[in-house]
Amino acid sequence: MTPGRRGLPFGHLQNSHSLPVTVPMSARALPAAVLLSLFAGAPLSKPLSAQQGRIPTASPAAVVQSGHARFSLLTDRLVRMEWSADGSFEDHATLVVVNRRLEVPKFRTSTEEGWLVIETDALRLRYRKGSGRFGPDNLEVRLATGHVDTTWRPGQGSAGNLGGTIRTLDGVRGPVPMGQGLLSRAGWALVDDSGSPLLEGENPPWVHPRSEDQPDAHQDWYLLAYGHDYRAALGDWARVSGRMPMPPHFAFGIWWSRYWAYTDQEEMGLVRDFERYGVPLDVLVVDMDWHNTFELRWGRSEKDAAGQTKGWTGYTWDKAYFPDPEAFMSWVHSQGIRVTLNLHPASGIQPWEQQYPKVARDMGVDPATKRYIPFTIWNRHFAQVYFDDVIHPLERQGVDFWWLDWQQQNTTGIPGLNPTIWLNHVFFNDMLEEGKARPLIFHRFGGLGSQRYQVGFSGDAASTWQMLAFEPEFTATAANVLYGYWSHDIGGHLPGPVSPELYTRWIQFGALSPVLRTHTTKNADAERRIWAYPPPYFEAMRAAMLLRTELVPYLYTASRTAYDTGISMVHPLYYDWPELDEAYTHKSEYMLGPDLLVNPVGAPADTLSGLTTQRTWLPPGEWIEWQTGARLKGPAVVERRYALDEIPLFVKAGSVIPMGEATTRVGDRTRGPLVATVFPGGDGSARLYQDEGNDEGYRRGQDAWTRLTSRWTDAGRHLRVDVGASEGTFEGMAGSRGLVVRVPEVLPPESVRAGGAAVPHRTGGAAPGWSYDGKRMEVVVRLPAAPVAGARSVELTFPAADPGLVDGVAGTLARLQAARDVLERLWPDDWPSDAFVALSQTGRRIELHPETAVRELQGLRSALPGEIAKVRDLKGDENVKRKALAILGG
Numbered sequence: 001m002t003p004g005r006r007g008l009p010f011g012h013l014q015n016s017h018s019l020p021v022t023v024p025m026s027a028r029a030l031p032a033a034v035l036l037s038l039f040a041g042a043p044l045s046k047p048l049s050a051q052q053g054r055i056p057t058a059s060p061a062a063v064v065q066s067g068h069a070r071f072s073l074l075t076d077r078l079v080r081m082e083w084s085a086d087g088s089f090e091d092h093a094t095l096v097v098v099n100r101r102l103e104v105p106k107f108r109t110s111t112e113e114g115w116l117v118i119e120t121d122a123l124r125l126r127y128r129k130g131s132g133r134f135g136p137d138n139l140e141v142r143l144a145t146g147h148v149d150t151t152w153r154p155g156q157g158s159a160g161n162l163g164g165t166i167r168t169l170d171g172v173r174g175p176v177p178m179g180q181g182l183l184s185r186a187g188w189a190l191v192d193d194s195g196s197p198l199l200e201g202e203n204p205p206w207v208h209p210r211s212e213d214q215p216d217a218h219q220d221w222y223l224l225a226y227g228h229d230y231r232a233a234l235g236d237w238a239r240v241s242g243r244m245p246m247p248p249h250f251a252f253g254i255w256w257s258r259y260w261a262y263t264d265q266e267e268m269g270l271v272r273d274f275e276r277y278g279v280p281l282d283v284l285v286v287d288m289d290w291h292n293t294f295e296l297r298w299g300r301s302e303k304d305a306a307g308q309t310k311g312w313t314g315y316t317w318d319k320a321y322f323p324d325p326e327a328f329m330s331w332v333h334s335q336g337i338r339v340t341l342n343l344h345p346a347s348g349i350q351p352w353e354q355q356y357p358k359v360a361r362d363m364g365v366d367p368a369t370k371r372y373i374p375f376t377i378w379n380r381h382f383a384q385v386y387f388d389d390v391i392h393p394l395e396r397q398g399v400d401f402w403w404l405d406w407q408q409q410n411t412t413g414i415p416g417l418n419p420t421i422w423l424n425h426v427f428f429n430d431m432l433e434e435g436k437a438r439p440l441i442f443h444r445f446g447g448l449g450s451q452r453y454q455v456g457f458s459g460d461a462a463s464t465w466q467m468l469a470f471e472p473e474f475t476a477t478a479a480n481v482l483y484g485y486w487s488h489d490i491g492g493h494l495p496g497p498v499s500p501e502l503y504t505r506w507i508q509f510g511a512l513s514p515v516l517r518t519h520t521t522k523n524a525d526a527e528r529r530i531w532a533y534p535p536p537y538f539e540a541m542r543a544a545m546l547l548r549t550e551l552v553p554y555l556y557t558a559s560r561t562a563y564d565t566g567i568s569m570v571h572p573l574y575y576d577w578p579e580l581d582e583a584y585t586h587k588s589e590y591m592l593g594p595d596l597l598v599n600p601v602g603a604p605a606d607t608l609s610g611l612t613t614q615r616t617w618l619p620p621g622e623w624i625e626w627q628t629g630a631r632l633k634g635p636a637v638v639e640r641r642y643a644l645d646e647i648p649l650f651v652k653a654g655s656v657i658p659m660g661e662a663t664t665r666v667g668d669r670t671r672g673p674l675v676a677t678v679f680p681g682g683d684g685s686a687r688l689y690q691d692e693g694n695d696e697g698y699r700r701g702q703d704a705w706t707r708l709t710s711r712w713t714d715a716g717r718h719l720r721v722d723v724g725a726s727e728g729t730f731e732g733m734a735g736s737r738g739l740v741v742r743v744p745e746v747l748p749p750e751s752v753r754a755g756g757a758a759v760p761h762r763t764g765g766a767a768p769g770w771s772y773d774g775k776r777m778e779v780v781v782r783l784p785a786a787p788v789a790g791a792r793s794v795e796l797t798f799p800a801a802d803p804g805l806v807d808g809v810a811g812t813l814a815r816l817q818a819a820r821d822v823l824e825r826l827w828p829d830d831w832p833s834d835a836f837v838a839l840s841q842t843g844r845r846i847e848l849h850p851e852t853a854v855r856e857l858q859g860l861r862s863a864l865p866g867e868i869a870k871v872r873d874l875k876g877d878e879n880v881k882r883k884a885l886a887i888l889g890g
Helices: 030-040 230-241 264-276 325-334 356-362 380-397 419-434 465-481 500-511 535-565 809-826 834-840 842-848 850-873 878-888
Strands: 063-066 069-073 078-084 108-112 115-119 123-128 139-145 148-152 189-192 198-200 206-208 218-224 254-256 283-286 338-343 401-404 441-443 455-457 590-592 596-598 612-625 631-642 649-652 656-659 674-678 684-691 703-713 718-723 736-744 751-754 769-773 778-787 792-797
Touching: 063 115, 069 115, 069 123, 078 230, 218 230, 230 535, 254 535, 264 283, 264 325, 325 338, 325 380, 356 380, 380 419, 401 419, 419 441, 465 500, 465 590, 500 535, 535 656, 535 674, 535 684, 596 612, 656 684, 656 703, 674 703, 674 718, 718 736, 736 792, 751 778, 769 842, 778 792, 809 834, 809 842, 809 850, 809 878, 834 842, 834 850, 842 850, 850 878
Parallel strands: 254 283, 283 338, 338 401, 401 441, 441 455, 674 736
Antiparallel strands: 063 069, 069 078, 078 218, 108 115, 115 123, 123 139, 139 148, 189 218, 198 206, 590 596, 596 649, 612 631, 612 649, 656 674, 684 703, 703 718, 718 792, 736 778, 751 792, 769 778
């Protein structure tokens, strides 16, 4: 939690008409380099380790130099362009770019009337030899890629830039500009890296300033000329700037956070309540009151020696709240839950801290002086002392990772170094060097390169419908700078209280976002325990959380894909449909992984029906609405109505979604059976990714992949689902697992076979057996555990009846039940007829007697209009009848 502060664009991604420039570190400027390295606490040493896949020097074969200008062809569409007044060039890594050693693309060079010409299959660069600094008169790049044919020159604005992200949403109440990103409808984007500090050495790489010569003596630019091939642009930039590391598996579970001074007993009581109410929980976030705050009160706070509010920074447990921290965290761990603590490190180490004497001595300060130790985290010696004396002892007590909550300053002791990204760098790399678990940090965006440090804390946003409506766009757009793991304050932060409906809709968005973490300011009315809300809201929120736990295998696979390709799990629609205008204008929609389209509800419901009307643009193809089963065709804008427990979630027809069973603990990896959810509408395939879940083995090939395929034949009457043998292995990998095949929006099958043997029908859901879920119109086939080293197959044969009979039936039955609940309020004057109740029970009868499905569904279709009309004739309160009819659409 931090004081309100509006987020601003951050980083070095700009239009070329406003370019800060800095002189490079010259090989001849040794005295200056030595002097500057002392600032950082360590001398420059060898390049970044090749073992880390980071070689900052481009291949010599990719470099073309012309006097004081140098061009590095990193790919056929990504060019580094440097100009230096003294002819020396920078080959160190920077905070933005860590690897320039890519495969050398095919290119040609020539000279035309004094112009250097460099050509690839995608672009043609021209620079007037010996003409000095880059400008619109001496440098141009023509790009012809797919649908884009244009010429770029320095100083050319990029009106088509698709945005990136900003450091924080502190104090934001609605849409704000999101700066410049790596993608543009104009077909190009320019990254100015001229002023970025350098990275050098190992364990971990450390920051060093560039030379302090005249700022106009050096230009260091990267031109991304990918046209509308957005996926290729991000994939190549990930190879240059660093990949998005996978968060631990548990991070995809539910995080509890609230700014409140909880005691250990209260925290433990919260955990027990989560279990009692069947609500998932994997991460317990403890805000700043874990440490001594000196009874901080905003109206009478005093300052410490660093000029910060006394008690804002702290490292010593407050024993009034946590008399035995180790016992507390040990108990939380015994429940299968991780612990993260909040840190505001701006004040350094003050003399009242328990760790102060050792820190002072190790920093060469006499503890008797009581002189505070400033937070100079860019100084390597201080950083080593800080982690050895302060952070590591707390981690040994049981802290799993840290919530880094510092943005009070924008500068450090090194020119051009922002503390946000540097704090992310040192904490992430400390966890990496410690090697105890997969590194995880939780902090704000610090500019380009921040994708190397995972989960972002988006800050103290306002608790308003406008803010909720903006967050989906904000989250998806961040993918344009590879920032794929925003964690929002679900429910908003300021002023705190939210309506039950708003909180429910926020939870639903969080369930289908990168990280679901509740939070709010310290306000007694700001309730975040979902079980404290009336039953309809609690049930809707709990259902959304459980759905998330079912989707974790799909999300985790998407996380691995993001690591491999640079495509964030949440990303804009224009990645897939770049030539369709609607993919750009429907900004609240996003793709979640490869197959799911989400358009979170961002407005309150109609007061009469309790339904929210939402317009969604569906891209080309057939889509199935996840909860209602409605089949919809795109491209089209569809207007749909959603009950409180319904989310605008659409799946590509024919998709195969790898899932798990609902659980209250996601843990280090998915336990229990593999759930393959197969949607009708065409053949499909997917791959399930698995690894140890909380180590670095995934970077070294210690993982397993399983291919899932579906094939529909005989005009959709026959379905075969194949689950391939797992390929690969990792520590702790299960040797066998059960299998559940779910096929929604289909009639009950005439027969089910697995591995050639008949599978019996069982209403109880036992394995082996198949059952039918009448609420979802879904076949569920359960098979016992079998070795993962072997392949499995399931075959279903459906009746020769119109499959359209089930189209949207799940939604219809939900509306009938909701209307029936409303009509019961007519009592004692009247109540729903037996015929109306019988219609609402259609799914239940099909569950019990699947062979009657065709007759039942035909009866539902023919009788429904008449039963809706009869509602008008019921006696009693007209408002109740109007509400029921509004729900039914009658």
